[in-house]
Amino acid sequence: MIRPLRLLALFLLSALWAPATSAHEIAVVLSQQGGAYQAFTEALRTLGERGGHRIVHAGTPGEGLDQQLINRAALVVAAGSPALEAVLQGSRRPTVAVMIARNQFETIRQRNPEATVSAIVLDQPAERQLALVRTVLPDATRVGVLFGPATATLESALEGAAANTGVRLVGQRLTTANDLPQALERVLRSADVLIALPDPLVSSPTAARAILLGSYRYQRPVFAYSQAYVDAGALAAVFSTPADIAAELVAWLDGSTTPLRLPAVRAPRSFDIAINRQVARALNLDIGDETALLDALRAGERQ
Amino acid sequence: MPPPTPCRHIRPALPPAVAALVGITVAGPAPASDDLFFSELPIVASVSRLPQRLADAPSAVTVIDRATIRASGARALSDVFRLVPGFQTFAGSDKPVAVHYHGITDQDYAARTQVLIDGRSLHSPLFSSGMNWELVPVALEDIERIEVVRGSNTTAYGTNAFLGVINIVTREPALVRGLSLAASNGNQGVRDHTLRTGGALGEAGNFRLTLQERRDDGLDHRLDPHPVGANWRTSNRTRTLDVRSDFQLGQHDYLEFSFGRAESRQLTGRVIRASGAPEADNPLRNLDQASTWLQARWLHSYADFADFALRYTYSADTLDNSFVHPTLGKTNPYGGRGTRHEIEALHTFLPSANTRLAWGASWRRDTYDSSTMLYGMGKVTRNIGRVFANGDWRPTHWLTLNAGLSEEYDSIAGSHFAPRASINLHIDQENTLRLGYARAWRTPSTLDYKAYQRATPATMEWVGNPDLPAERLKSVEVGYLGDWRAWRMSLDVRHFREQVFDRQIMRIRPSAVPGYTVQNVHDLELRGYEFQWKWQPFDGTRLQFNHASIRIDAMLSPVGQWLAVAPGNNFSGRVAQYNELSENSAPRRSSSLLWMQALPGGFDFSVAYYRVREIKWTRNTDAEPYNRTDARVAYTFRNGARRGELAYTMQSIDGRHAEERMERIVERRHWVTLSLDL
Structure with a gap:
């Protein structure tokens, strides 16, 4: 009887300490460099890498998107509506939009009905x-x-x-x-x-x-x-500050499985x-x- | 918001007006929704723009809002002040309307209460450094609110704020859109027409424009029995053009331009009592007055805890009532042209979280030109420079300390220093006690010093008195403010003791040589109390009761004592009469009551009731006590976005009475106003 218990304990421990599913490569597309978008990427990088995720910068609509990085990534994060529009034009990777107003997200989603996309919106409930x-x-x-x-x-x-x-x-x-x-x-x-x-x-x-x-x-x-x-x-x-949004995204990533199942459209809890x-x-x-x-x-x- | 630290707002130079975060310029086109969350907005709550809590104010303040102005049934701005305790005015006729606080009348133009519109003083070198209430440059509809400071505050508002301040704030152009038309028609020749419009000027600008004409037939002249022709009605016509525009330049800078013109035509002159024929040296004729002005203001907000304002104002006033005098030829009494250039810089900031400081300087250049009043002298120029600082400090939640000082240099009147201080004790959230002390000066007008008006080719009518000192004030007050929010009720009480030294009176001939002068004959002591009670028992009901009780004691000043015994002057024989002029210049008691009631179906209704004891406006006139009731009923209708109002106003429902002198009768006046917002 001792062996199965020990196995169970080991399993539980491993589940707690090293969630098997949670390290992802994330491609981030910003609407533009600087300002609030910059604050968001910095927060995401700090929090994400703490959780073992790889955060890569995949460009802005202005300077061009790195489609290779986008196609390789498990998840694309589009910060702002110009970034989301640019991402959806060139790829069908699962995408989470952030730093976006709910009504703008809904408008873009309606124009791209087949896209796998969700959002953490700026609008407070x-x-x-x-x-x-x-x-x-x-x-x-x-x-x-x-x-x-x-x-x-x-x-x-x-x-x-x-x-x-x-x-x-x-x-x-x-x-x-x-x-x-x-x-x-x-x-x-x-x-x-x-x-x-x-x-x-x-x-x-x-x-x-x-x-x-x-x-x-x-x-x-x-x-x-x-x-x-x-x-x-x-x-x-x-x-919600850019850091609040980054924290919300990382919390979701940490708890998600492979393959990724996108969250429902929501506002950050913090x-x-x-x-x-x-x-x-x-x-x-x-x-x-x-x-x-x-x-x-x-x-x-x-x- | 972090508490501001003292070092943050001390900057050597004004930074450029560009602010960008996420690449969005503030005044650009409407940004997309998600940009809104992180885009900068213009700083509206700048420290000089935020209203000061009444409980922190250094004086008693009466705030008159748009609803009160409308409900009062006033056609002229001066009538609104009947609702402010301690203020006196009268219905306009052939004598220019005056608005006084605590009496001390005698001059045609009130000079002891400062009148400001959007920071611009309306006092003019042409009108004896006083306010000409016939030339109000704003339509009542464009007034946002009026803050009446009851009590001296020359350190913040300048020499004319000797006894009080009327601070008029006009509507923000950003809040005026579309086109509004209004017309009034009533008895006594009431015919008023108003056009108001406002809109956007580009992406970041707004404007509003108003054109107004008001006409009436003035008041009857009462002589009993009436000689034929002796009943001459006055007639009044005023026209106003008022334009205000503003531009928000980026997050930190706000520019304002305004200009306008007010014109008035009245009938003036005198008739001989016995025959009804016009007097030869003062015939019935038109009195034309006009005021043209221009103002530019720049407000730079460093942050919400510091701003800097720069204002430039130009105004030019003219008065023409010329006629051919039997011996002097063409003459224009009190006429001429006055101009004023003024520039003022004001820095307001919070040195710490509970301290506020406003300091600044201004420079003013007044000119006055009149071939009748300044005969042979050409244009007289007067320069006035001023530095001032006012601050308040709240060391703890139950205490606010206010203090101010100013130094004024005047090229004619010399230099004067004035201090002011007050302590507000907040007994609790709802009750505040205030102790205030102020010293102030009122400098005489250019004419008081320099007049040179002829009576005949060989004799003088009025000569200047170059030795005239400035009037001096010492004021002590105790105030109480109760603000019972749960009851929607407030009470403001002011008990005052104001000592005015060297009170000046016109038309005193110091010797047997013809020629009147202005002399500082009296020292006055004004004591009394005022209160103002406001209550809103229901959403649709507002009540307001005001009362003032004042006693003025006049004593002879050293100059007065000398004149009282000197031979040959016109003062010594009439000391008692002059005493009366000073002591009865404010009614012993005056009260007013305003009831505003919203009714179902788009109707509303208001009644104002006034009780005024006897008053003496000039040396040779009296006005007996009177009661007066004004009422207004209005019906507001809506058709989609369009709004209209049909209103019926009746003044002096109680009928015939006199307000200024017994010879001018105020009778029932009523009119209908239709206004449409298109």
Whole structure:
């Protein structure tokens, strides 16, 4: 009886220490060098190589793709929509898109129905955005949102999440940039806070400026999707950094088998928040410590 | 956001206006969605643009928003200030409208309360360094909000902010789109027309443009019984062109250009009481005034904790009411041309997480040219330079300290130094106590020093007083601010003691030689309290109650004491009358109540009620106590993206009363306004 037990223990140990299946060669295609894409590859290389994966750089659409590296790789990682489009044009290797907005990923996937492709998207789940609002401002009950053409499909998801969170959604749809002032005024008049969505129409620099100016006028804080938006003047934002996305990808790789089975399209489980203290003070809001807020949000998601 | 460190925003030179991350320029075409997550955005929450918490403010502040302006039923901007405790104004007629805080009237143009529009002072060298309320260069519809600082703040706003500040912020061009048309038609000749439009200028710019004309027949003249022809109605017409544009250049730079023109035509003059015939040396005639202005402003935000603003303003004002005088020939009393160039640099930053500092300097060049008022003198130029610093420090959550100082050099009035300090104690999140102390100066106008106006070819009407000192203020105040958010209620109380030394009065003849002068005859003590209570019991209901109680005691200044006993002047025999002019220049008590109510079906309704005790606007006039009720009903309709509003406004529902002097009767005035947003 001792031998089989020992065998079992050995098997378990080997499963724990050296997952037999998990070392892969990954070809990374970036939309362009530098900036956030660079931060992503660096994080991926550090985390991936720790897990035994081989990370190779297979070019950018601008400087050309290394098709040899792509065809040899177990998985292609395309960072950004230009990279994804370039990869899908030349290869049918399993591909995971990262650093991409959900709506853009869906558009590209529809154009390439036969591609084996999934994504870790930048968009934060509706529940997470609302949880941020509720955690930062527990008294806020009416949440305003402006939907542009690129984000109109998110309305039902936000409606559902709002119903679960116990807040009311005050939505306004825009079809052109000229609709913004009126729609903004209507939302700010009836909502306690405004969630800014990453829509080209609603979050262009000009529109973001108008939204923030309006938000101060009505004393309604803006909750946004990026650190830059908080620097510009939003009260708070929840977002996944390039490192969060790389960590999500590596965690999936570490747990996957050969041949690779692509994950479902999803947002990273890890995320970060940012708070603009000056805006909080100007709007006379008493907001807790960032770490405590982040812990509360993370704890809420684990439940 | 990490707390800013002191070293981060001290930079030797302004960096170029280019910011790129992931190769995306901020002002470029709308980026694709995934780029949005990592692209930079213009810094909107720059330290000078973010509103200061009322609980941290060094003075009592009344904020008037768009909804309040609309609900007040005001047609003229001056009428809005009836809703600010401690302010006085009157319905416009043949006498230029004035808006005063805590009285001290006498001049046609209020010079002791600073009026700013988007940082530009509206005070003019032509209008006795005061504000001409007939030439308001902005339509009410374009005002975003008005912040009225009740209390002296010359260290932040300049010499005219002697007793208070009216700070008007206009609509951001980014928030104005499409075309709006409005027309009003009512009794007493009310005919108003407005065109407003706004749009994008390229990828990163916006503009808004407004054209407005307002007309009415003014007020009746009451003489009992009426001699034929003695009832002369005034007539008013004002026209405004207002253009504001802005450009966001990259992440850090914002440029603003604005220009405009305001014109006014009124009937002026006097009639002889007995016959109703016009006076020969002051006949009934048109008074034409105009103000043209231009402003450029550059705001550079280093980051959200430091910015630098540079502003240049030019304005030119003209007044023409010339007529042929029996002995002087063509003459133009108070007329002429005044110009102003002003440049101001302002650096605002946070040296630490709980300190804010704004310091800067400005240079101003005023000219005044009038062949009647400055006879034979040509153009008079005046240069004024100013350096100032204001800061606040919050050492702990229950305490805010504010302090400011300024030094002003004036080529005519000399140099003046002014300090200010206040302590705000935050008892808790909802209750704040404030103690404030300020010293300030108000420098007299160019005309007060230099006037040379003839009465006849051989005698003088008005001569300048080169020895005139600046008026001096010492102010102590205790304030309380309650902000009960759960109840949607707030209360602001201000108790003040303001001492004004060398208060100046016009038309005093110091000797038997003809020729009036301005003399610093009084020292005043103003004491009283003001409060302002706001409550929003329901979403659709807003209530506001304001009250002011003030007592002014006038004493003779050393100059006044000397004039009171000196022979031959026109002061010694009328000391009591001048005393009255100072002591009754503000009503002992004044209150106002505003009720704004949203109704179902797109209707809303508002009532404003005012109670004002007697007041003396000039030496020879009185106005008895009056009550006044204004009301407005509006119906808003929508047709797709188009919006329209039909409104009916009635002023002085309680009927005939006088506001400025007993001879000018304010009667019920009502009009209908239709506005369409296309």
